[in-house]
Amino acid sequence: MKISGSLTLLLLLGSVSAQETSESNPPTPSDLYAALKEMTASLVQLKADMATVQPVAFSASLAVEGELHIGPVPSDTPLIYRHVPTNIGNAYNTTTGVFTAPVRGAYHFEFHINSANSRSTAAFLVKNSENVFAAHESQPAHFMSSSNGVTLLLEVGDKVFVRLAATSHVFDNFNHHTTFSGHLLFPM
Structure with a gap:
């Protein structure tokens, strides 16, 4: 400098x-x-x-190939996004669907949920065990989607994931409609 x-x-x-x-x-x-x-x-x-400080960024969708329908689920259920084209820093776990903060900092997350065939969909972005933001959509017919995003201050080891709400349904296919992404804005 x-x-x-x-x-x-x-x-x-x-x-x-x-x-x-x-x-x-x-x-x-x-x-x-x-x-x-x-x-x-x-x-x-x-x-x-x-x-x-290593860069941290990931993007993931539910379906690796074909079509995937989950739900309706009997209780709130964590979603595991298996198609992961980007996982810089390896902070997103493809087995659990959980992002773990490697450094203290400000992180930005976005999630998109989709449903088809008149099935309502709702999901929460969760920090550790607390629902932070929600996305919901319900309509009498056709394809539907909802999304939300948030910037969070995370401590080392904090967990962030998406949880499908009880009685909800979610859909994904090779077009990757249902996604979860995040990245470190800056360390603090």
């Missing part, structure tokens, strides 16, 4: 307390050097921290 000389000077002057400036004793070169050294160390650490 490059910082211009004037920006560095402004940062250094901003690091001098009000008491020091009210005494009308300007900072000594050793004070400025110490402040500059501390800021350089902080920037080096920030750069190292950013370099160690």
Whole structure:
């Protein structure tokens, strides 16, 4: 990272307390050097921290091939998305359908649910065990869909998944209508 000389000077002057400036004793070169050294160390650490954070992103759909109908289910049921074209960072588990946060940060998730043949559909995006957002659609005939998205602050190890609501039905096929996606926006 490059910082211009004037920006560095402004940062250094901003690091001098009000008491020091009210005494009308300007900072000594050793004070400025110490402040500059501390800021350089902080920037080096920030750069190292950013370099160690691996990118995290995934997209998945229910059906790998053919048609897939799930439901109506007797109780809320986690959905397991088996067609996973993208799983950068391997935070999405294709066996359980659960995304596990590898780093503390802000993550964005989207989910889309579809149904056919006049069967209502509803699902929840779940963080750990808490329903965060829902999507629902019901109509007397034809194909139907609903979707939702959210940005969440996650701690390391937090779990996010989609749960099909009790009595609901979901449909997917080779066009990949029913999907679950997420990615790390930035670490915190």
